[in-house]
Amino acid sequence: MIIQNEEIVRRHTIAILVDNEAGVLARVIGLFSGRGYNIESLTVAEVDPREQLSRITIVTSGTPMVIEQIKAQLRRLVPVHKVSDLTVEGPSVSRELALVKVAGTGERRVESLRIADIFRARVVDSTNESFVFEIVGATEKLDAFIKLMEPLGLVDVSRTGVAAIARGANPI
């Protein structure tokens, strides 16, 4: 196992399978804040009710040495079953969902609907002067959509953070 001490900072998506027990998320988050690692996005939910396992997906960035250290520190937590770096362990799919509220009338309202159509966003709530769009996709796609909505009356955004999974038949 030879790791070069490169200084290139890269974004990684890390999937963690943990026991779904009280305090487990605090352990993971506390590890990141206590050791000065950053969290760009975090999602968590139970994925296996029978085994009571939750899956935490964290997007973080760092040099290869830091990312290795993050993974080693995560594996050191007692309720952690598995840690996978989806960015380096073969191809993976990652998606994020956003609810985007846009308020406006007239041409701006029509334009927002037109752009939503291009991005395949769905209208999930509508009033005479507002829409709530639901959009699913890669983080960059959501960023682009939200940016386009800004001049059209963007009111609020709620994002889920990234959920990711490996491509192919094998788990994680």
Place this chain on the structure above:
Amino acid sequence: MVKDAMSGAEIVLKALVDQGVEVIFGYPGGAVLPLYDELFKQNKIRHILVRHEQAAVHAAEGYARSTGKVGCVLVTSGPGATNAVTGLLDAMCDSVPLVCLCGQVPTHLIGNDAFQEADTTGITRPCTKHNYLVKDVAHLSRVVHEAFYVARTGRPGPVVIDLPKDVLVSKGEYVGPAKVKHKSYKPQLKGDLAAIEEAARLIAGAQRPIFYVGGGVVNSGPAACQLLTQFIHATGYPCTQTLMGLGAFPGSDAQSLGMVGMHGTYESNMAMHGCDVMICVGARFDDRVTGRLNAFSPNSTKIHIDIDPSSINKSVAVDLAIIGDVAHVIEDMVKIWKARQLRPNERAIKAWWEQIEQWRARDCLRFATGGSAIKPQYAIQRLYEKTKDRDAYITTEVGQHQMWAAQFYKFEKPLHWMTSGGLGTMGYGLPSAMGVQVAHPDSLVIDISGEASFQMNLQELSTLMQYGLPVKIFILNNQYMGMVRQWQELLHGSRYSQSYSEALPDFVKLAEAYGAVGFRVDAVDQLDGVIDAMLRSDKPVIVDCRVDPSENCFPMIPSGAAHNEMLLGPSDEAAKPVSENGMVLV
């Protein structure tokens, strides 16, 4: 009602007995009264009543580190738990296996700001290897067994179990340890054989090798220390030890270069700097060891054997990592070494030793003698000479006296040296010595102390008296927080801001007030006599050894400097001012 139902408190006690616990260090309080009631009704487990919860944890550390067993602590909720926090982090930093039972307010009051409530699992989460809050008596026996398993396996550490009072009184079923298996925590013990083979070849091919041995070897057990010592003897290579690794390899062995790091020996640090193959066994490239990272051993191939994968490549990138327990890895390495008939390069090793002998000849631990003042180094030398054949256990507090003890006391065996390395907790030594003495009632236990550190837990003199624990407290009294003063001298123009010990008690009278024995010595020619008197006594003894107050601890790698930039003595100080980067380091 469950068949054969027991109360939560009974379940805890039974689980402790089944886990082999013989001694608990603790302090009672409202939330743990059901447990204390169960303790009262039985006689399998001995309870040592400390005078402060921090001391309970340090005592359990001393117990654990001198026996290799898991130490056990019992404290109440709120302040009981928060007082224990320093000890827990100390055990975390130095990888000491502990289980700490904390009382908690009843479950229905949790989150209510109840009397003596603290978010114990929240507070201790970063200070422990793992912690549990047991909300249902049905989980209680499993949690206790798991806690002991987690504490002692892998890289050992402290585990907290938070016990709400209602869980201690409600009834449940007991489950024995054999039926409890951990779902996720399974540390790797055996190293990868291909990596071990590669390591063996690198070791055999080395021209300027060094073994860098840490506390992980001690934690792996006396058998691991013996195996490693035999292997090092077979190679004929030099061996340096970290503060935590002292005793893992015999300190008086000709192949031992002494301690490495900030106050390590010149020959150790120069050899670390100049080596071509570094074999790090159970150590973690701590900042006290490495000095300035970008100048740390620049031309070596580094092999790192450790049970904790997160220790690998944390601060220093290594070339070959072997994850596993030292005993298993070294056993496999010895097999491969023999099977492949590997031999060291004798000519190169001879030349390397000649170089090391030149460094050794600098006699880096030499100190000025003469005059009537007792030099602290001399005091430790005399203490060593008079106790080295008595299988003594040594604990320390934190500061100059700790470094002098590490430099001048030679440890031949593991489990005989207890010091606060990672956290650097002043006040560790006395309670730790207490725990050692409980574990080894007939052995000589000495706390090498300083007058400032000693006062941080001196209340434990009372505990020593209550249980007849004849700990010897050898205070190197220089009337300064010496290490702080030394740094102020080096970095802050000798402005001794708050680093002097004013209004010190009369330590002899203090000892007598508790019913212990006190001696004072301030002249060199009386030192031996006082040490003899201390060793003759069968009671706790305080020796107030008045030493030269201005003595500093050398050699030293100043902060921000590299291994080959050591200060060998006071005359070196002016020549090498500390860099700006170094000023911000601790």
